[in-house]
Amino acid sequence: MSGWDVAVVGAGIVGAACASECARAGLSVIVFDRGPVGGGATAAAMGHVVVMDDSEAQFALTSFSRRLWRDLAPELPADVHFEACGTLWPAADEEEMAEARRKAEFLRGRGLRAEILDEDGIREAEPNLRPGLRGGLLVPDDSVLYPPSAALFLLGRAPRNKIVLRTGADVRALDPDGGVVLGDGSRISAGLTVNAAGCWSPDLTAGLPVRKRKGHLVVTHRYPGHIRHQIVELGYLKSAHSVSSDSVAFNVQPRSNGQMLIGSSRQYGAERPDVEFGILRRMLERAALYLPSLERLTALRSWAGFRPATPDKLPFIGPSADNQKIWLATGHEGLGITTSLATGRLLADMILNRPEEIPSAPYSPARSLPEDKAHD
Amino acid sequence: MSDTRSRFEVVVVGAGPAGLAAAAAAAECGRRTLVLDATPWLGGQIWRGREAKGGPGSAKRWLARLQAAGAAVARQTTVVASPGPGVLLAESPEGPREIEWEKLILTIGARELFLPFPGWTLPGVVGIGGLQVLVKGGWPLAGKRIVIAGSGPLLFAAAAEYRAAGADVVLIAEQADLARLVRFGLSLPRLAPGKILQAAQYQAALLGVPYRTGCWAVSAQGADRLEGVTLRSARRTWTERCDVLATGFGFLPNLELPRLLGCRTENGAAVVDDRQESSQAGIFIAGEPTGIGGEGRALVEGLIAGFAAAGRPERAGRLWRKRRRALAFSRAMDRAFALRDEVRDLASPETPICRCEDVPRRDLEKYGGWRAAKLHTRCGMGPCQGRICGGAVEKLFGWDAASNRPPVFPVSIGTLREPDPRPSGASD
Ligand SMILES: Cc1cc2nc3c(=O)[nH]c(=O)nc-3n(C[C@H](O)[C@H](O)[C@H](O)COP(=O)(O)OP(=O)(O)OC[C@H]3O[C@@H](n4cnc5c(N)ncnc54)[C@H](O)[C@@H]3O)c2cc1C
Ligand SMILES: Cc1cc2nc3c(=O)[nH]c(=O)nc-3n(C[C@H](O)[C@H](O)[C@H](O)COP(=O)(O)OP(=O)(O)OC[C@H]3O[C@@H](n4cnc5c(N)ncnc54)[C@H](O)[C@@H]3O)c2cc1C
Numbered sequence: 057m058s059g060w061d062v063a064v065v066g067a068g069i070v071g072a073a074c075a076s077e078c079a080r081a082g083l084s085v086i087v088f089d090r091g092p093v094g095g096g097a098t099a100a101a102m103g104h105v106v107v108m109d110d111s112e113a114q115f116a117l118t119s120f121s122r123r124l125w126r127d128l129a130p131e132l133p134a135d136v137h138f139e140a141c142g143t144l145w146p147a148a149d150e151e152e153m154a155e156a157r158r159k160a161e162f163l164r165g166r167g168l169r170a171e172i173l174d175e176d177g178i179r180e181a182e183p184n185l186r187p188g189l190r191g192g193l194l195v196p197d198d199s200v201l202y203p204p205s206a207a208l209f210l211l212g213r214a215p216r217n218k219i220v221l222r223t224g225a226d227v228r229a230l231d232p233d234g235g236v237v238l239g240d241g242s243r244i245s246a247g248l249t250v251n252a253a254g255c256w257s258p259d260l261t262a263g264l265p266v267r268k269r270k271g272h273l274v275v276t277h278r279y280p281g282h283i284r285h286q287i288v289e290l291g292y293l294k295s296a297h298s299v300s301s302d303s304v305a306f307n308v309q310p311r312s313n314g315q316m317l318i319g320s321s322r323q324y325g326a327e328r329p330d331v332e333f334g335i336l337r338r339m340l341e342r343a344a345l346y347l348p349s350l351e352r353l354t355a356l357r358s359w360a361g362f363r364p365a366t367p368d369k370l371p372f373i374g375p376s377a378d379n380q381k382i383w384l385a386t387g388h389e390g391l392g393i394t395t396s397l398a399t400g401r402l403l404a405d406m407i408l409n410r411p412e413e414i415p416s417a418p419y420s421p422a423r424s425l426p427e428d429k430a431h432d
Numbered sequence: 433m434s435d436t437r438s439r440f441e442v443v444v445v446g447a448g449p450a451g452l453a454a455a456a457a458a459a460e461c462g463r464r465t466l467v468l469d470a471t472p473w474l475g476g477q478i479w480r481g482r483e484a485k486g487g488p489g490s491a492k493r494w495l496a497r498l499q500a501a502g503a504a505v506a507r508q509t510t511v512v513a514s515p516g517p518g519v520l521l522a523e524s525p526e527g528p529r530e531i532e533w534e535k536l537i538l539t540i541g542a543r544e545l546f547l548p549f550p551g552w553t554l555p556g557v558v559g560i561g562g563l564q565v566l567v568k569g570g571w572p573l574a575g576k577r578i579v580i581a582g583s584g585p586l587l588f589a590a591a592a593e594y595r596a597a598g599a600d601v602v603l604i605a606e607q608a609d610l611a612r613l614v615r616f617g618l619s620l621p622r623l624a625p626g627k628i629l630q631a632a633q634y635q636a637a638l639l640g641v642p643y644r645t646g647c648w649a650v651s652a653q654g655a656d657r658l659e660g661v662t663l664r665s666a667r668r669t670w671t672e673r674c675d676v677l678a679t680g681f682g683f684l685p686n687l688e689l690p691r692l693l694g695c696r697t698e699n700g701a702a703v704v705d706d707r708q709e710s711s712q713a714g715i716f717i718a719g720e721p722t723g724i725g726g727e728g729r730a731l732v733e734g735l736i737a738g739f740a741a742a743g744r745p746e747r748a749g750r751l752w753r754k755r756r757r758a759l760a761f762s763r764a765m766d767r768a769f770a771l772r773d774e775v776r777d778l779a780s781p782e783t784p785i786c787r788c789e790d791v792p793r794r795d796l797e798k799y800g801g802w803r804a805a806k807l808h809t810r811c812g813m814g815p816c817q818g819r820i821c822g823g824a825v826e827k828l829f830g831w832d833a834a835s836n837r838p839p840v841f842p843v844s845i846g847t848l849r850e851p852d853p854r855p856s857g858a859s860d
Contacts (some may be wrong), residue, residue, distance in 0.1 A: 092804030099807055135808075204807040224800070277815055277842065313789075318845075331837055333515040340849035351846035356817050359837050 060086045061222075062407070063236050063246035063286070065227045065260060068098040070392055071252030072207040073400030074254055074385045079214035081404050086244065087219065088236060090226040093211060094204035096254045099394065100361020101272060102309050102317050103203045104286050105394045107195065109162050113370055113418035118391060119168065120414050121258055121398030125199065128397070131213075135205045137312045142182060143198040144173075144285040146346065152290045156193035169196050184349045193290075200309055203393050210400075214320045227253075230260050234381040250383045251376075252401065255364035257386040261376060263424060266387045268362040270326040271319065272335055277354040278314030285310070288344060304339040306346045318343050318350070322390075324365075331358050363399055365389040367426050373399050373419040374406055384421045433586035436529060440466040440504070442741050445511050445689065448476020449727050450719025450734035451539035452494045457738025458537070459501035464839040466531065467498070468506035468522065470841070474498075476541055477561065478727055481570060489622065492729075493836065497803060512847065514693055515706075521847070528847040535714050535741035538690055538702075539734055542683035543722035545823045547771075548793070549778035552679075556658025560590040560680035567597045572680065574598030579661050579672055581605040581649040582680035583769045590678060600673055603643045605663055607648040608769050648775050652677055664774075684823045685721040685771050691836035700826070706752070707740035709734055716741050729758035749766035776827045784820040785828070789815020793828070802831035815842065 064075045067089035079085045089095070105125050109115045125138075132138045147153040156172060163170040171194040173181060178192040213223055226239035234247035251257050251264075258264040289306040307319040321335045336358055344350045366372065366387035376382045385399050402419070405412045417423070442458040444451045455467035473480060498505075509524040511531075520536075522529045533800040544559040547729045551557065555613075558566070560580060564667035567573055580587050583606060591601045606613070647665040652658055660673045685701050696703045696711035701723040708716045718733035725733075732755045739747040779785060781794035791811040799805035802812075802825060811825070812818030812833060820831035839848065 063847070092799070092807060093803070094807055095803060135810075202810075208808055220823050223804070275813075276845070333513065333521075333838070336838075337515070339847050340845055344845065344849055351844065351849075354842045355839060355844055355845050355848055356815060357835070357837055357839070358653075 057375045058122065059235075060084050060244070060246040062086075062248055062250060063088070063234075063244060064250045064252055065089075065230070065236060066096070066252035066254055066257075066386075067093045067207065067211065067221065068096045068252065068254050068392070069101075069203055069207045069210070069225065069396040070254065070385050070388055070399055072210040073396040074252055074403050075219060075400075076210040076214045076252050077400035077404035078407065079218035081408055083218065083404075083407070085214070085219045085427070086246065087211065088178060088225040088227050088238075089221075089223050090239075092223055093221070094207035094254075097363055098203045098207055098254075099357060100271065100273065101203050102286075102319055102394050103201045103206070103393050104143070104305070104307075104309060105199045105201060105210075106286070106391070107163065107168060107198060109159065110369060110393060110395075114391075115162075115166070117395050117398050119166070120401075121395045122199075122342075124195065124397035124401065125201070125394075126197065129199075130254070132201070132206070133209060135202065135301045136209055137202040137205070138199060139201070139310075139312055140197065140199040141310060142194060142196040144178070144287045145193040145195070145290050146178060146182075146185060146287065147192050147290055149190055153190045154192065155290050160193055163195065172185045172196070182287060184282060184347055185287070186346055186348050190234045194285070198286065200311070201393070202311075206393070210396075227260065230382055231380065232316065232379055248381045248383055248407070250373075250385050252385040254386060254388075254392075255362045257364065257384065261384065263326060264372070264386070265367055266364045266372075267324065267366075268327065269365040269389060270321070270323040270360055270362055271390070272317040272321045272331060272339055272358060274336070274340065274355050274358045276318065276350075277318045277356060279316060279353060280314035282314075282353070283308055283310045283316060283347070287292060287346070289342075302344045304335065306342050308347060308396065315356075316353075318355075320390075322363075329360055329362070329410075331360050343395070357416070363389045364392070368423075369420055371395065371399065371431065372421040373382050373402050374421055377422040436527065437532070437582060438466075438529070439532040439696065440464050442466070442535045442537065442738070443531055444468070444503075444537045444539060444684055444738075445520070446476065446539040446541055446719070447471075447474045447505070448539060448541050448719060449478060449494065450541075450730035450737075450770075451476065451537070452498050452665055453731045453734030454537045454539055454716075454718055454741070455503040456494065456498045456501045457735045457747070458535075458742045459498070459503035459738075461739065461742035461743045461744045463535075463770070465503040466506060467503050468509040468511070468531075472507050474507075476730075479588075480565065490727075491626050506604070510841055510843070511689060512841050512843040513600060517584035520839065523841075523843050523847045535716065537694075537708075537716045537718060537734075537737045537741050538693075538695075538710075538721060539719045539730070540686045541716075541817065542685050542724055543823075545681045545684050545827070546679070546820055547681045547775060547778065547827055548783050548824050550780050550783050551661075553652055553784055553787055554574055554652050554654050554658045555656070556654065556675060557652050557679065558678045560586060560678045560771055561585060563676070563678045564593055567593055573676075575598055575600065576676050577602050577674040578676045578678060579603050579605065579649070579663075579674045580678045581607075581661070581681075581772065582661070582678075583607045583775075584680065584682060584765070590680060594678070595641070599676075602672060603663075604641060604643045605647040605649060605795065606643065606645045607772055608645060610645040612768050613645055623667060649677065649679065650770070652779055653682050678817075681775070682769070683720065683724045684723065687721060688720060688840040689702075692840055697834070699750070708737035709740060709746075717855040723759075723762060725758055725762035726742075726765075729755070729762060732758050771827070780830065785813040785824050786814065788812075788816050788821075791821075796825065796829070802829075804834045805831070806833075817842075 061083035444467040716737040718737040719730035
């Protein structure tokens with residue numbers, strides 16, 4: 057074949073979802089990644105599929121995508137480790153309890169399940185949380201999965217005669233007329249190109265306001281049943297909002313093999329991929345505040361990854377502002393595992409002029425953006 | 433009472449032969465020196481547990497020299513991370529400790545290499561070093577039929593210890609060919625006269641144990657535990673009934689800590705200069721991490737590192753010549769006991785390579801490299817974090833499974849997280 061309908065750069069979870077949707081809709085697709093499938097942010101992530109409500113647009117994308125994950129669940133192979141464990145948001149005090157109630161109203165008002173727990177309820181739900189918590193919010197339909205295998209599954213789900221995967225292929229530039237130029241200088245032409253290179257997408261689309269937001273995680277030994285839900289502090293909302301300073305928040309995940317993942321941190325301006333001990337410590341300190349039993353448990357390893365962040369905390373999905381042959385599917389920050397499926401679906405809807413299942417305008421690369429305060 | 437933070441001019445991590453020598457040398461030069469070890473004893477793998485009994489002559493001599501030199505000692509203290517430049521974080525029975533250093537010497541030894549073959553995960557199949565540790569810990573071996581298979585002179589050392597513990601050593605299977613070993617034997621006297629004597633002593637102790645060269649274990653059989661091992665040589669394949677199969681394919685340098693500290697490694701060993709200094713100024717590395725070379729090389733390198741770290745490299749004097757000889761000896765050993773391709777490649781498609789996550793060879797082979805294989809099979813993501821399967825995939829597929837992320841050993845979260853803000857001060 058001399059030309060492809062679509063060339064996708066990046067085989068992270070977002071690129072994989074986009075490529076898969078396009079190929080399943082009948083387009084011929086070639087996917088490039090300089091590393092293995094899911095080796096970027098996708099490899100560093102927790103894999104929490106979560107509905108968030110910082111904005112209506114964020115809610116629309118996360119809830120639509122969560123539904124797509126749940127629809128797909130019966131097809132997911134065992135190695136994706138999909139589990140609908142739900143999210144528990146503990147409330148430390150009355151102020152957070154009010155936030156839990158607001159969130160519950162918000163979700164229920166939009167037809168999603170949400171349950172308010174009182175002091176006894178939260179103790180019963182998670183006996184290892186510290187005593188004295190005021191209560192919490194349980195969102196039972198959130199889930200967790202293992203992202204690299206999910207990315208591989210999505211690519212494998214596309215019809216074989218419609219998709220070609222090239223790993224170990226470094227894309228040097230995007231061809232303004234469609235297609236890509238590889239590191240060895242060779243050109244591959246395509247009707248249109250999708251830049252799904254995550255936090256490296258600005259290397260290929262100059263001026264794109266996507267920045268690295270570093271995050272750390274720790275994995276533990278196996279402690280089956282120690283926690284039962286993904287547990288995230290409500291204060292997360294406050295810290296995740298801040299775009300300028302480093303922050304840590306309590307966020308733990310039970311994995312199906314009994315291991316736990318402990319997060320999380322958010323930093324701008326950190327370019328080196330190594331684990332920073334100061335941040336790691338603050339993060340674990342925070343976690344032990346909520347889950348004191350962690351103190352005695354064993355940590356096996358830690359790592360850090362970069363979230364691709366945008367100024368308004370919404371991804372770019374659609375044709376780039378100045379070239380209709382270059383499309384973007386990037387900037388998913390800390391929610392790309394969750395929102396990958398919705399991104400793939402929306403992108404294919406737009407490319408094929410199908411009716412959009414949710415409005416795509418809030419994610420348009422041509423939208424106006426707030427000033428990027430933390431840029432310097 | 434122990435302070436959570438202390439400061440030394442020279443800190444030595446690992447109290448095997450290399451570490452004892454390094455700490456003694458640095459302390460003899462008047463440097464405030466600390467040597468610490470994860471285990472409760474001094475002496476590392478080879479002199480493990482002999483401290484109380486006085487041990488072999490050399491162990492006793494080195495321990496006395498260390499004591500005379502006046503270095504501080506910390507036992508059961510495991511270095512797990514480096515929270516900042518010039519600081520180590522260690523776990524100890526008293527809790528987390530932060531140790532500041534001006535010069536650091538890493539003498540952290542090696543671990544056993546495990547090569548997977550069908551049946552290698554059966555109870556009863558063990559590493560020779562691991563079994564030595566068990567025996568020293570009082571594990572009952574009396575009357576057990578043991579086959580020892582693998583490569584190198586340590587097969588004899590292990591056999592001698594098992595015999596002393598009452599085991600019936602049925603066979604020592606050395607995978608290297610006789611011709612090679614003869615050549616090695618011929619080149620020995622020139623290189624290290626002491627060694628040949630040592631080998632002869634072991635051989636004598638073993639009188640009556642069949643020793644086969646050019647012979648290796650291809651599989652282990654048993655229902656719930658080991659019942660027998662199938663062996664192969666150029667001429668035949670047969671099965672030997674046994675209760676224990678002890679394998680010894682060699683050692684892999686421990687490189688997690690050097691890598692975490694940014695020290696350059698090459699071909700599976702840390703890169704050091706003449707003074708044992710790594711690519712990171714002020715960090716010296718001696719003994720097994722610079723390349724497997726045994727006790728003799730560890731002692732020489734340890735001394736050189738200790739003198740150099742103390743700022744007195746001239747005191748190393750004749751040691752450099754000794755080290756050249758020790759290096760030549762290790763190279764000769766590597767050649768004599770090089771693993772044959774058949775032994776590297778014994779795993780069948782179903783053989784588990786990663787025991788923690790139960791990943792068979794078949795699943796790994798689909799991938800072009802370690803990172804992809806790890807990401808998609810979770811090989812190396814279990815409790816051992818690739819410490820065991822990492823070496824296996826390196827020998828099987830040529831993949832580099834190195835990690836440089838903390839902690840270098842599993843550690844309690846309490847140790848990793850922010851320590852109590854107790855006042856810092858020097859302490860011994
Ligand atoms: C610590 C941490 C925890 C997280 N937890 C969660 C969570 O619980 N839930 C959730 O929904 N999200 C989470 N995220 C966010 C999530 O990981 C990301 O949003 C998501 O992985 C982004 O996917 P992506 O495909 O856009 O990027 P990536 O996975 O980074 O993929 C981009 C790919 O492009 C390739 N590439 C880049 N440039 C080129 C080039 N020039 N040529 C060829 N290939 C190229 C890279 O090799 C890479 O594979 C977390 C992130 C971090 C860091
Ligand atoms: C299991 C095993 C058994 C062996 N048995 C024999 C034998 O019987 N005969 C023989 O001649 N050779 C034996 N060897 C080979 C032996 O290791 C070398 O001959 C020699 O002891 C190397 O000395 P070294 O000082 O470099 O390392 P080692 O003696 O291995 O000493 C390294 C020390 O560092 C400590 N350490 C490592 N990491 C850390 C950390 N992060 N924090 C704190 N402490 C740490 C370890 O506890 C260990 O005590 C054995 C090796 C192994 C692995």
